[in-house]
Amino acid sequence: MFTAMTYSDKPKEKYSQLTSQLDALLSGEPNRFANLSNASALLNQFFDRINWVGFYLLDGEDELVLGPFQGLPACIRIPLGRGVCGTSALNRETILVPDVDQFPGHIACDSASRSEIVVPLIKDGNLLGVLDIDSPELDRFNDDDREGLEELVKVLVKHI
Template identity: 80%
Template sequence: MYTAIDYSNVPTEKYSQLTKQLDALLSGEPNRYANLSNASALLNQFFDRINWVGFYLMDGNDELVLGPFQGLPACIRIPLGRGVCGTAAAEGKTILVPDVNQFPGHIACDAASRSEIVVPLVKDGEVLGVLDIDSPELNRFNEDDQKGLEEVVKILIKHL
């Protein structure tokens, strides 16, 4: 099964540095797509042992559409409630998946992906989309990553 956990502790020092870098990088730029593009590039540089990092954005009320990303070509549209991304968007909470093959209804955009973390982008109570990061390793992400990425998303939301 998958784990949907709510942690509220302070992120580790490495994530503190990442949030500062992200805030500085996006400061003063009002364009959402430029900011999401730079955020995906920065996250791609920050993480090792990943094969995809990017965003899916709400398109209407019932599906996500592919946004800026780093990695191989990906699924273009994901219905709300389907797969890890659609479930995280529908539930409005982070989903940490140690083994994607154990997640009911997992959508395999890249057969190499073995673990995944998805953090919803919520602004003023509205889900704008999700941050999705995949790894070819099982159990790549942990609670520290979840807490840290939730802080990263808080900074990102300020610039969207």
């Protein structure tokens, strides 16, 4: 049974607690869609001031397809190299966007989104997809979020 947790005020400790909680939540479950669904629900509970959190998964060699998420309906397919998610996937690097209107080629799935962070999911050198989190606030995410989410994703990919 899942119980909501009170997290530390210190960013590194806060993300360490979240990552441990995620690892425990997914431990022993082999189904990747169940694990990605619970991961998106946990992240939605963890973050304030966001309007979308979820996953896009690699489908074939050059396209991402919508996976488990929390939020309004979203774009279903994103070509690699297009938008924030496709660019993060193609380059295999985290992208932190303070203002999505300033990102060339941004795909507006939800017009309320103003900032975004996308972290690639890489396991054994293979791209699996991306974690995408959107906020209706400008400049919502920072380097603490980037570092914390990159560590969280390392644990997550063990379970998918």
